[in-house]
Amino acid sequence: MAKSNPSVLTPPARSRTRWPISSIVDAAGLAPCYHQQVDRSNGYEAVANEFLAGRGSRARTVGIGVKEVRKWAKTLPRGCSVIDLGCGPGIPITAVLVEEGLQVFGLDASPSFVAAFQRNLPGTPIACESVLDSRFFDRTFDALLAWGLIFLLKAEEQHRLIQRFAQVLAPGGRLLITSPAKPAVWNDAMTGLESTSLGATQYKELLAAVGLSIVEEYEDEGENHYFDGVKQK
Numbered sequence: 119m120a121k122s123n124p125s126v127l128t129p130p131a132r133s134r135t136r137w138p139i140s141s142i143v144d145a146a147g148l149a150p151c152y153h154q155q156v157d158r159s160n161g162y163e164a165v166a167n168e169f170l171a172g173r174g175s176r177a178r179t180v181g182i183g184v185k186e187v188r189k190w191a192k193t194l195p196r197g198c199s200v201i202d203l204g205c206g207p208g209i210p211i212t213a214v215l216v217e218e219g220l221q222v223f224g225l226d227a228s229p230s231f232v233a234a235f236q237r238n239l240p241g242t243p244i245a246c247e248s249v250l251d252s253r254f255f256d257r258t259f260d261a262l263l264a265w266g267l268i269f270l271l272k273a274e275e276q277h278r279l280i281q282r283f284a285q286v287l288a289p290g291g292r293l294l295i296t297s298p299a300k301p302a303v304w305n306d307a308m309t310g311l312e313s314t315s316l317g318a319t320q321y322k323e324l325l326a327a328v329g330l331s332i333v334e335e336y337e338d339e340g341e342n343h344y345f346d347g348v349k350q351k
C-alpha cells in the first residue's frame with residue numbers, strides 16, 4: 119500500500135481570501151453577483167428579520183407610502199420600465215409597481231432582502247448591489263423610484279447617486295424619491311446609523327444641475343416627503 123502523503127494531513131494555512139457568503143443570480147439571468155462580508159446596505163442586512171416581520175410582511179400590503187406610489191405609478195404608461203432602488207423585500211412598495219402593469223427592476227444591497235424579493239415577486243429582475251457602484255442592469259429606464267433610500271447615504275454619496283439618476287433615466291423619464299424636506303441629521307429608527315437629509319432646497323439644486331426638474335412635492339401620513347420629478351427631453 120502506498121504511504122500516504124503527510125502533507126494531506128497538514129491543515130492548510132488560514133486563507134486571507136474573503137469568500138463570498140452567498141451568490142445570487144438575478145431573475146433576469148444576468149451576471150451572478152457575489153456578496154462579501156462587507157455590509158453595503160447601511161445596516162439593513164443586520165435588521166432584515168425585524169423588517170421582514172414588520173413593513174415587509176404580506177399582512178402589511180397597505181403600508182406607508184403605498185397610496186402615494188400607486189398614484190404615481192398610475193401616471194406612468196403601462197408597460198414602461200421602472201427601477202426601484204433600495205427596494206427591500208419588494209413588499210409593500212415594489213409590489214405596487216408590478217400590480218400597476220409596469221416592467222419592474224429591483225435593486226438592493228441586502229442579500230436577505232433580495233432573497234425575500236425573489237420569493238415575493240418571482241420573475242421580477244433584482245440585483246443585489248449597492249446603488250453606489252451598480253451597473254443598473256446596463257440599461258436606461260423610463261422611471262426611477264427610491265423610497266427611503268437616499269438619506270441613508272453620506273452627503274457626498276448622495277451627490278454621486280443624483281448624478282447616476284440622470285444617467286440611468288431616459289429623456290423624459292420620471293423620478294420619485296423620498297427624503298425629509300428640511301436639512302437634518304438623525305439616527306435611523308431601525309439601524310441606529312446616521313441618516314442625513316440635504317433638504318429640499320439642496321436636493322432640487324443638485325437634481326436641476328443634472329437636468330432633473332421637480333414638478334411636485336407632497337407628504338404621506340408617515341411624514342415622508344416626496345420629490346416627484348422628470349428628466350428633461
Ligand SMILES: C[S@@+](CC[C@H](N)C(=O)[O-])C[C@H]1O[C@@H](n2cnc3c(N)ncnc32)[C@H](O)[C@@H]1O
Nearest residue numbers: 159160162204205206226227228248249265266
Ligand atoms: C428604509 S428601507 C426601504 C425599503 C423599501 N424601499 C420600502 O419602502 O419598504 C431602505 C432600503 O435601502 C437599502 N439600501 C441601503 N443602502 C443601500 C445601498 N447603498 N444600495 C442599495 N440598497 C441600499 C436597504 O437594504 C433597505 O432595503
